[in-house]
Amino acid sequence: MINKHQATLDAAVQALHGRTFFAAFPENPSPDIYGADADAQGRENFAAMRGQRFTELQQGEPTAWVGQEESPYEQQSLDIKYPFYAPEVLVQNAQGAFDEWRKLKPALRAALLTEALEGMRARFFEIAYATMHTTGQAYMMSFQASGPHAADRALEAIAAGYEEQTRFPEDTRWEKPMGKYSIALHKTWRAVPKGLALVIGCSTFPTWNTVPGMFASLVTGNPTIVKPHPKAVLPIAIVIAEVQKVLKEHGLNPCICQLAVDADDHLIAKDLAENPAIKLIDYTGGSQFGEYVEGLKNKTVFTEKTGVNSIIIDSCDDLDKVAQNLAFSVSLYSGQMCTAPQNFFIPATGVKVGDVLVPYEEVVQKISAAVTGLATNPKAGPHVLGAIQNPATHERVKQLAFDGGRSILAHGTVDNPTFKNARTCSPSIFEVDASRVEQYSQELFGPIMLVIKTKDTQESIRLAAQLAREHGAISCGAYTTDTAIKEQIMDEMSLAGTPVSFNLTGGIYVNQNAGFSDFHVTGGNPAGNASFTNPEFVIKRFTWVGFREPVAS
Amino acid sequence: MINKHQATLDAAVQALHGRTFFAAFPENPSPDIYGADADAQGRENFAAMRGQRFTELQQGEPTAWVGQEESPYEQQSLDIKYPFYAPEVLVQNAQGAFDEWRKLKPALRAALLTEALEGMRARFFEIAYATMHTTGQAYMMSFQASGPHAADRALEAIAAGYEEQTRFPEDTRWEKPMGKYSIALHKTWRAVPKGLALVIGCSTFPTWNTVPGMFASLVTGNPTIVKPHPKAVLPIAIVIAEVQKVLKEHGLNPCICQLAVDADDHLIAKDLAENPAIKLIDYTGGSQFGEYVEGLKNKTVFTEKTGVNSIIIDSCDDLDKVAQNLAFSVSLYSGQMCTAPQNFFIPATGVKVGDVLVPYEEVVQKISAAVTGLATNPKAGPHVLGAIQNPATHERVKQLAFDGGRSILAHGTVDNPTFKNARTCSPSIFEVDASRVEQYSQELFGPIMLVIKTKDTQESIRLAAQLAREHGAISCGAYTTDTAIKEQIMDEMSLAGTPVSFNLTGGIYVNQNAGFSDFHVTGGNPAGNASFTNPEFVIKRFTWVGFREPVAS
Structure with missing residues (x-):
């Protein structure tokens, strides 16, 4: 055995320490891997x-x-x-x-x-x-x-x-030299x-x-x-x-x-x-x-x-790709993930894209359009958004409103091609003022995206780190082409115990944490202390106890 | 550097994992090691x-x-x-x-x-x-x-x-195969x-x-x-x-x-x-x-x-050596050690020494005589007992009395050859009844030894384990020549998170925990959770935080 x-x-064990890609169980539900009948049999x-x-x-x-x-x-x-x-x-x-x-x-x-x-x-x-x-x-x-x-x-x-x-x-033999003689003990240990x-x-x-x-x-x-x-x-x-x-x-x-x-x-x-x-x-x-x-x-x-996860947008190379990546992240399983981003910090002064400064409003509209584009695409929307687990989550989205806030995108319906009665809705986007921290310092579980207009990236970083420290965070995404800003974000978010994904575009998303590589939850902020899987997650479950007895030296 | x-x-690091004898700093205050003038200079x-x-x-x-x-x-x-x-x-x-x-x-x-x-x-x-x-x-x-x-x-x-x-x-490169292409991320981690x-x-x-x-x-x-x-x-x-x-x-x-x-x-x-x-x-x-x-x-x-440390006496080869070893342990620094033994569980039916059953009272008197012998030996007593740090400890010894208990040995004076005004006293030994757990379930810091007369070794083990579980213990000593009893003690004390030293005689004592080998305090009972030095003692002082960013695959 x-x-x-x-x-x-x-x-x-080796993968845990290399932290390179490792999977013992293929994620592709292909008949070639799992057998021709596996899917049908599972459904049955x-x-x-x-x-x-x-x-x-x-x-x-x-x-x-x-x-x-x-x-x-x-x-x-x-x-x-x-x-x-x-x-x-x-x-x-x-x-x-x-x-x-x-x-x-x-x-x-x-x-x-x-x-x-x-x-x-x-x-x-x-x-x-x-x-x-x-x-x-x-x-x-x-x-x-x-x-x-x-x-x-x-x-x-x-x-x-x-x-x-x-x-x-x-067990081991412990032998202490004492000048002309020595003392020898047989020692054993148990993980209890x-x-x-x-x-x-x-x-x-x-x-x-x-x-x-x-x-x-x-x-x-x-x-x-x-x-x-x-x-x-x-x-x-x-x-x-x-x-x-x-x-x-x-x-x-x-x-x-x-x-x-x-x-x-x-x-x-x-x-x-x-x-x-x-x-x-x-x-x-x-x-x-x-x-x-x-x-x-x-x-x-x-x-x-719970935690409140932030996206910090400072600068990037391709805003369309950024918008698409973020739209996917906020839509994936209708935001019902502990790693889903909620608060999007965008400077009022705009976002530098290559050499061009794109105005704040244009950035917001681009993200909103990407969210709508995904939700309304019948070949993608239902398969990304899935359904809403809890009716209370559905209600939260429907009744979302903020004093002084601005609705950027109202939630909509999403038709599921297979299940006509599926409990679904597309993401709702609200703009809230950076000064109203109480409006965005709680987790709003579900397909909800808050756009927070900040003075500049420095304020974005400060608020994202403060929220993570005080209210917890499990993920953070940041977009910047500036190496000094990148180091600053790493430093400040590290003190807030929050991992950061930089400049994600294409087929990888801030929500995804890979086994054997990404520590899921760090233990460094109020979002929790269960880190999959750092040594602390296992060693606190047992006690080392030792025994010893003299043996002939 | x-x-x-x-x-x-x-x-x-190697010693930590081998757990064999290791010392970077010699414990022998010899002029050959530390220099001819080191002692005099230190004193000056x-x-x-x-x-x-x-x-x-x-x-x-x-x-x-x-x-x-x-x-x-x-x-x-x-x-x-x-x-x-x-x-x-x-x-x-x-x-x-x-x-x-x-x-x-x-x-x-x-x-x-x-x-x-x-x-x-x-x-x-x-x-x-x-x-x-x-x-x-x-x-x-x-x-x-x-x-x-x-x-x-x-x-x-x-x-x-x-x-x-x-x-x-x-840092590492993480590359996930996705069929025809792959996703590559540069990942870094910081211990924060x-x-x-x-x-x-x-x-x-x-x-x-x-x-x-x-x-x-x-x-x-x-x-x-x-x-x-x-x-x-x-x-x-x-x-x-x-x-x-x-x-x-x-x-x-x-x-x-x-x-x-x-x-x-x-x-x-x-x-x-x-x-x-x-x-x-x-x-x-x-x-x-x-x-x-x-x-x-x-x-x-x-x-x-604090904790209450037990000695379980079941059987042995040489009772004189056992008595001398225990007398030293209870006298060392006048019992002012977190590892000093306090409760000595001895079966009323006596202790098997080789093939002979030595009656309970004889065992008790032998230990008492060994304590007296050590304390009254002018060449050993003062150098083992040292002085009493706190006047309250001194008072505790002087006023020690137990309802229904029996004084086996009254504390005495110990003259220090160098310091005439030293605060000293020799150990006090009391017998208390096994049924009066409240009399021996607290730490009585100082040169105090309680003899607890039990029905048999089974009761000794049960009480020692119960005290460790409920009130904490940092050390335990056991004397037995019976391998089944030994395994039982290991098993029950391991569940009470208490290390056990078996059959110590000669120049090694239950009080002593060796760096790089003995985990001092296990964390498995109320005596504390600071274990010198298991991984938990260091990893809870920092947080692993990871960062990742796409790179060309």
Whole structure:
């Protein structure tokens, strides 16, 4: 088992340190890679699950069958029922599995979990359709983000955890010279897991945002309970079923990794989080609940909360390409990404394009036109924008207004060629005054773009850095042809713990963070401290404990 | 500068991972190593400082000169005055030094700090006398703990910080194949310091417990303010002066590392700790203040607080050797060590010694006799016990009594051959009942040994593990010849985050933790989370931030 996956793990560890392009799971849903029938079979499997109980889990007899998922494409229930267990039952199950899991060597845990990712791979298309019809992501994003990209992020966490747990020797001989004689000790060390782990998922990225914490806690020996968002259970339920299958096949207790679903009439996240046996919590979601989790005593907590992401436009070579790139970024999955840009800082004095100074208003109109062009292109719009996961997001866009602000572009409708009842809308663009920080210092989740007219680029940088420091940010885009400005942005945004993408045009976007290369969330600002995957993300999940005993010198 | 110290740093990084014996600074105060006059010169330098102002610091004009140090050997004031600065002035100074310090490469910061340790080395004897006459440590411990052992712990922190900051590439080319073409990005990463750091020292180990956090924060680019205990300033003031000297010599702002002393009429630790610019805090001392520091918002905090350390006696080969080893451990520096054993769990059924079962009472009397033998040996007692740092510790020993307990050995006097007025006392031993956990679940700092009569070894293990989990522990000693019992102790104490020394006899003691090999404090129980030096101890002091930009593919 260890040998089977060692090459994958070694390659993953190497990729983590090289930070060059690496992917163990191809992102192209091509029949050549995944098989001629894979897509059709996945779609069929998903369809067959609708209206049924999800019976793949192996965590004992449930007390009820519950489910609240609805398709944003159909605006109707999936009617899938999941087994419900009281939080204390889940905790007891996990406690019962702790000893056997923690006593396995890290290399074996890593191999078993990598094996489970192979099982996940075989179900990427099923997971893709499950993701589409819970999150509203378009097909391609559903496949990539919930399938190969998530599996790569999971492998990254497994690899990082494996590396850190094997970074110090299991045992050594320590011999201290004392002049005429010496003292010799046999020393051993163990990487001791913290206890039980809880992972609380979000509604928009049910696997991508869940698997890093889940696999990081598991590889470090902590039995893990995954509590997904009640509206997006199926994609991660499939992954958990695959983990349980591998555990069972190897004679291990499947309750090493359990699914916890909310009851239809009450949420169980707090009950689980506050249970004293839960030592580790990973959380993705809104800041209010995130701060509650961070405030719990005697827990190690990893969060990805909200942030406000900025685009700083100073100067560029080709404004049309910039506008197209930004229009795509703001439209991708209708802005329902933690990395989506929201605040666009543009100097009132205009933007230098090559040798020409393009006036502010022309820049704004060009971006607005690019957004409209994308949304109204029937071959692109629906496939980029996808659907709106939450009706509240839809309402936010529809009711958007700012005191003293100016509407640049009103949201519109987007017809989906396949799903007539899809919950969609095109982006809304508002101009707000730079002095009204309160209007743009919160995350406005959804297809919303705020244009902030600044005095000059210095003010743009100052405001973007201040927002990131005080309110959090997960991404930042900047356009400048001036090397001094570029260095200044790097310096100021680095102090605000925010990664910056410079001068993106063409097929790469500020929203995209690549596994094994881009640290997703830095931990350096209020947007959260869960960094996929830096060493801190895994080493806080276990404790190094040493033992020593004299031996003959 | 970098080249000069690279070999030392590389050796230190290697030692961290090999965890075999390594010391860059010899612990033997031999004239052959440190020079024929080193001791006499150090003693003379210390004597010359008494009654004077400490004028070596380069952090601007002070507002007052203050000092409260007293020698536990003389019970009279050292009358040394240190420059006082208001907390906000210290913070402003540090802020003014931040940019130049953070912009240096980690390798250069590491080299500069290693250079400062060379300066410290030249003053080991001066630091030794300063330590004796502030902490009450005996001469040999003062030299070793405050000199070479502390310098090695500092080098360990520098090495760990250097390694972690250079563990990911500064830049790389990331190229993603996209079928017929590819996307290429130039990516760079920076290890960004968190901000200003504060280190709060304790009265008993003024350099050993301070330098790990101090050098860890410095090497990761954070200007550092060191606030020692008002009764033990001089040893660390000398170290800070050496750091400032190196900074100044290399054209850097000495306020990158500052000394902060309490005013004679008020303490300034809280003012500093609560200042929003302070992002990192290292603290050594009592649990009450430690928990206050841990509760501060938006700070990364490393603590070493109190714990209750246990000895579990199950079986052994030579009870006399065990008794001598334990007597030394409880007597060393009069039990004023965070690693000193306090609770001795002995089964009522006796201890198996070879094939013989030695009755409980005989075991207790043997240990008691060994303690008395050591304390009353004029050639050993005073040099092992040293002096009592704090009059309150002395009072605690004198007034020790337990409801229902039995006094095994009353404390006695220990005459110091050199210092007639030394504040000393020999250890007090009490037997308390295993059922009265409240009597032995707190740290009783000082030369105090509690014998806890248990039903059997199973109860001993259960109680020792429970105390460590609930009240914290930094060390544990166990004596057993039974491999199953040994594994059980390792397993249960590992879950309590407590390192265990097995079957120590001869010249090595449970109190001693070796730099580069033993993780001091694991972070796995309430005794604290500052582990000298695991990766967590350094990586939480900076943030990885990445930047990327398209390049021609």
